[in-house]
Amino acid sequence: MLGVWLSNERKVVTFAALMICKGDRPPKAMENASEKIPAELAKELRMLAHDLSNALETIVQATYLISQAAPPENLRRWVELIDQASQEAVQINHKLRQVLRSQS
Numbered sequence: 001m002l003g004v005w006l007s008n009e010r011k012v013v014t015f016a017a018l019m020i021c022k023g024d025r026p027p028k029a030m031e032n033a034s035e036k037i038p039a040e041l042a043k044e045l046r047m048l049a050h051d052l053s054n055a056l057e058t059i060v061q062a063t064y065l066i067s068q069a070a071p072p073e074n075l076r077r078w079v080e081l082i083d084q085a086s087q088e089a090v091q092i093n094h095k096l097r098q099v100l101r102s103q104s
Helices: 017-021 039-068 073-102
Strands: 004-008 011-015
């Protein structure tokens, strides 16, 4: 089980995004309103997740365009690998954004 620790003025709170991305449920304590991510930190994380979404969308679209150009077989395997990895990254980022919404 993975987790990230974030600190805010001597109070340490847990952030369960990586646990949820791996399919684990966050601890019950994370559902408590007093365990929310500080607003400033949540805003910064949401902005980073948004920027990551934009970068991933560029990769997804470029991969699609390359695949439509009918690349040779040896390159097609690499395009498929990039496509699968970028789709997985999009799903992880979506889960991260869901956690941010629920914890802020």
